[in-house]
Amino acid sequence: MNIPFGSRSEVMRAMTGFVEESVEKYLKPIETNWQPSDFLPDSKDQDDFFDRIKDIQQAAQGLSYDLLTILVGDTITEEALPSYESWLSRLEGIHEESESNPWKVWVRGWTAEENRHGDLLNKYLFLSGRVNMQEFEKSTQFLIADGFNIETGQDPYRNFIYTSFQELATNISHRRVATIAKQQGDPFLSKINGVVAADELRHAKAYMSFIKKIIEYDASEVMVAFDDMMRKKIVMPAHFLRETGMKVGGLWGHFTDAAQRTGVYTAIDYANILQDLVTEWDLEHITDLNEAGEKARDYLVKLPVRLLKISERMANPTSEYEFKWIGIRS
Ligand SMILES: [Fe+2]
Numbered sequence: 001m002n003i004p005f006g007s008r009s010e011v012m013r014a015m016t017g018f019v020e021e022s023v024e025k026y027l028k029p030i031e032t033n034w035q036p037s038d039f040l041p042d043s044k045d046q047d048d049f050f051d052r053i054k055d056i057q058q059a060a061q062g063l064s065y066d067l068l069t070i071l072v073g074d075t076i077t078e079e080a081l082p083s084y085e086s087w088l089s090r091l092e093g094i095h096e097e098s099e100s101n102p103w104k105v106w107v108r109g110w111t112a113e114e115n116r117h118g119d120l121l122n123k124y125l126f127l128s129g130r131v132n133m134q135e136f137e138k139s140t141q142f143l144i145a146d147g148f149n150i151e152t153g154q155d156p157y158r159n160f161i162y163t164s165f166q167e168l169a170t171n172i173s174h175r176r177v178a179t180i181a182k183q184q185g186d187p188f189l190s191k192i193n194g195v196v197a198a199d200e201l202r203h204a205k206a207y208m209s210f211i212k213k214i215i216e217y218d219a220s221e222v223m224v225a226f227d228d229m230m231r232k233k234i235v236m237p238a239h240f241l242r243e244t245g246m247k248v249g250g251l252w253g254h255f256t257d258a259a260q261r262t263g264v265y266t267a268i269d270y271a272n273i274l275q276d277l278v279t280e281w282d283l284e285h286i287t288d289l290n291e292a293g294e295k296a297r298d299y300l301v302k303l304p305v306r307l308l309k310i311s312e313r314m315a316n317p318t319s320e321y322e323f324k325w326i327g328i329r330s
């Protein structure tokens with residue numbers, strides 16, 4: 001049953017207790033949570049340190065060009081975390097609250113967990129001996145400086161639909177990199193990507209639970225927000241990706257080509273994620289909607305199958321761009 005709320009802020013305020021529980025349920029205590037140093041060679045241990053670096057570099061030799069490209073792009077996406085934190089902090093129902101408000105606690109705690117992803121993957125890239133670190137660092141700087149526009153405004157509904165989608169997408173991407181890295185003889189890279197992927201799934205569950213709860217208060221508005229997001233298409237956070245000498249966003253298509261070609265993240269995944277969200281939020285059985293809400297729900301319920309049909313007909317990209325991050329394809 002929908003409770004008539006006047007604004008997004010009121011719904012957000014009504015969820016304060018729920019979010020407080022979510023911090024406990026979905027974020028891990030820092031004292032016991034994993035840290036990059038749990039996996040990386042210990043530079044204090046002189047006997048072991050250089051041997052481990054040698055092992056890492058040897059295994060990295062077997063990684064394909066496309067896989068390395070995706071790994072660098074994924075790492076840059078993680079490293080642009082300042083953009084994501086500042087954008088979540090600006091949302092209606094969050095920005096006006098005090099620093100001790102559970103929504104603010106959530107945003108900071110989520111950021112702390114996410115911060116380890118870039119740290120771990122960045123250090124791996126440095127140790128691997130396969131990456132032009134300065135080009136990687138410049139791309140990271142560009143992406144943070146260029147920012148992003150996911151067209152959600154300050155609306156918490158649109159943003160939590162977005163983060164639900166996005167956390168599921170990053171889970172898939174890191175998980176697939178883990179699988180392929182193992183196949184290409186790099187169990188260490190496989191392991192660290194698996195650890196990151198597990199975080200993303202836990203975060204996805206949290207954001208999906210936020211929307212599920214908001215539906216209890218304001219279902220019609222959630223439907224309309226979701227409908228709007230899907231018509232605009234979910235834009236990935238690194239869509240402004242570029243390398244030196246390029247215009248904003250110039251590298252994005254080459255990066256997604258590599259992801260599509262290797263099967264790390266494809267148009268079929270996009271359709272499947274949408275289906276997962278439609279199922280998770282049980283859209284089909286949501287009634288008691290206003291006219292706009294009903295129209296949006298009907299559109300959303302049918303959309304995954306439509307998108308899947310289109311994506312199955314898509315040809316695999318063949319262009320093999322040479323990224324400055326890595327250099328000549330050999
Ligand atoms: Fe992440």
Ligand SMILES: [Fe+2]
Binds near residue numbers: 170199200203
């Ligand atoms: Fe994440």
